[in-house]
Amino acid sequence: MKKLLLGFSLVLSLAHSVCAEESPEWPVPENPALVHPGRYLTRSMALITESSPQQRNTVRVLFYGQSITAQWSWPVQEYLKRSYPDVDFVFAHRAIGGFGAEYLVRTAPTDINSFYPDLMIFHDYTRVPEPYEAIIRQALENTTTDILLTNDHPTLPAQLEDEETQMQSKRFARILQHNRVFLPDLCERYQIEFADILSPWKQYLHRNQIEPQALLRDVVHLNDWGIFVMRHLIQDYLQYQPDFADPSVWNEKVKTYKLGQDLAWQGDRLELEFEGNKIDLVAGINEGNTSGIEIYIDGRKPSELLGTTAFTRASAYPGTWWPAVLRVSSETPPVVEDWSLRIFDYNEELTDFKFEVTGSVTGADGIGSSGERFVSKSGRVVIEPEDWSKLARARSMTKEAPPEDFRITWKAVAHCADLFQAPAVSDYVSETLVVAAQGFEPGKHTLTLVARDSDSAESLAAIRIYNPSLPEME
Structure with missing residues (x-):
């Protein structure tokens, strides 16, 4: 097990050594079966391809999944930066090695919702349909992201055989059903981009007369050559398809209201009825010394709404990159502060224990036990029993007891502003x-803005509303 943990560390180090540059030793893979690649990435790829030196677009890109995603996400990031230098990219690498969909479904609300991507690139090896679909569904219900989802690369020589032959094996039939049926169907139902990696990868192996192991570092992780192939196959799908672009759909999901064109101040007030769960204020040209604009949603300050202050991912169990507690949520609005959870009275396997939570502002906020749902005295911390499900596994893998005074930490960070004070532009x-x-x-909801003076009102150029929605399904 320690070797496996060291493998995770190796993957992390490899992720930072971008090895996606062209090499005369490695033929570039081809994917002749591509049909309209990027058809479900039209908003994010329009933002990317239409960005220019005169008008740079900001595009937020999230890489999510397991350790293999952590390997190829960095070369894909470098490809995007190199290919589109006029884009203001914001990247987040939040893959977790060894986390199947049954665990990522618990961490996803923290990892995906807080970043609120324009484009999410996702792969997970777990072949359990329910949590896999739940991750996709919750991302679309809570953000306006485009999603690119990839299937698996082959790792065994038997996977190069005729697929009818493979279907005679229970093991390989399950793999094929996941890659050939479940994932394409999931993508079509939710109108997200399906990147078929399996087919061109097999063609690449056949064409170059090599075995799957030639592209692997171990039984599944990629070596430099494999990362090179993966990066090329994924970038083939990062294309803009204007024939499939429908700006009217984008405007329902992400709509920008320009001051003086779509909206106007009524004295010192501006009201906008909207539907959504995110508001960006776009600063206009100003010197940055205004008194500010007060912000209210349904008559309340944004900081008073549940969800606008959110938790970061909890710290990892020592020796792993697994969050010690998968998810922390709230019943009442948190405040910006640091949180600490101390575990005590635990058994050797770390399957049964007690804990106490303390906030740097809230103070001591209650004691709970691993087998029961915990709601802190303030209601600012909620932990479900299933969110401890990886802790004993981490303890078992490391074969080391937790350190004395073992504490798990996380932060409550604000994704809101009660007062808009425009930076100098x-x-x-x-x-x-x-x-x-x-x-x-x-x-x-109803957004109400109150300008403290005329200069503050003039510092606002536009309001952008984000309204997540699932596609209509039959």
Whole structure:
């Protein structure tokens, strides 16, 4: 097991050594079966391809999944940066090695919702349909992201055989059903981009007369050559398809209201009825010394709404990169602070224990036990029993007891602003965005802005509303 942990560390180090440059030793893979690649990435790829030196777009890209995603995500990031230098990219690498979908479904609300991507690139080896679909569904219900989902690369020589032959094996039939049926169907139902890696990977192996192991570092992780192949196959899908672009659909999901064009101040007030769960305020040209604009949603300050202050991922169990507790949520709005959870009275296997939580602002907030749902005295911390499900596994893998005074930490961070004070802006080349509120309950709301003076009112150029929605399904 320690070797496996060391493998995780190796993957992390490899992730930072970008090895996606062209090499005369490695033929570039081809994918002749591509049909309209990027058809479900039209909003994010339009933002990317239409960005220019005169008007740079900000695009948030999230890589999610397991350790293999952590390997190839960095070369894909470098490809995007190199290919589109006029984009203001914001990247997040939040893959967790050894986490199947049954665990990622617990961490996803923290990892995906808080980042609120424009594009999410996702792969997970778990072949359990329910949590896999739940991750996709919750991402689309809570953000306006485009999603690119890949299937698996082959790792065994038997996977190069005729697929009818493979179907005679229970093991390989399950793999094929996942890659050939479940994932394509999932992508079509939710209208997300399906990147078929399995087919061109097999063609690449046949064409170059090599075995799957030639592209692998161990039984599944990629070596430099494998990362090179994976990066090329994924980038083939990162294309803009204008024939499938429908701006009217984008405007329902992400709509920008320009001051003086779509909206106007009524004295010192501006009201906008909207539907969604995120508001960005776009700063106009100003010197950055205004008194500010007060922000209210349904008559309340954004910081008073549940969800606008959110938790970061909890710290990892020592010796792993697994969050010690999968998810921490709230019943009442958190405040910005640091949290600490101390485990005590635990058994050797770390399957049964007690814990106490303390906030740097809230103070001591209650004692709980691993087998029961915990709601802190303030209601700011909620932990479900299933969110301890990886802790004993981490203890078993490391074969080491937790350190004395073992503490798990996380932060409550604000994704909101009660007062908009525009940063100084001298041109419109890059947008200057301030998140007014993010993560509150989706639905119909009323935004009210109150300018403290005329200069403050003039410092606001636009309001952008994000409204997540699932595609209509039959």
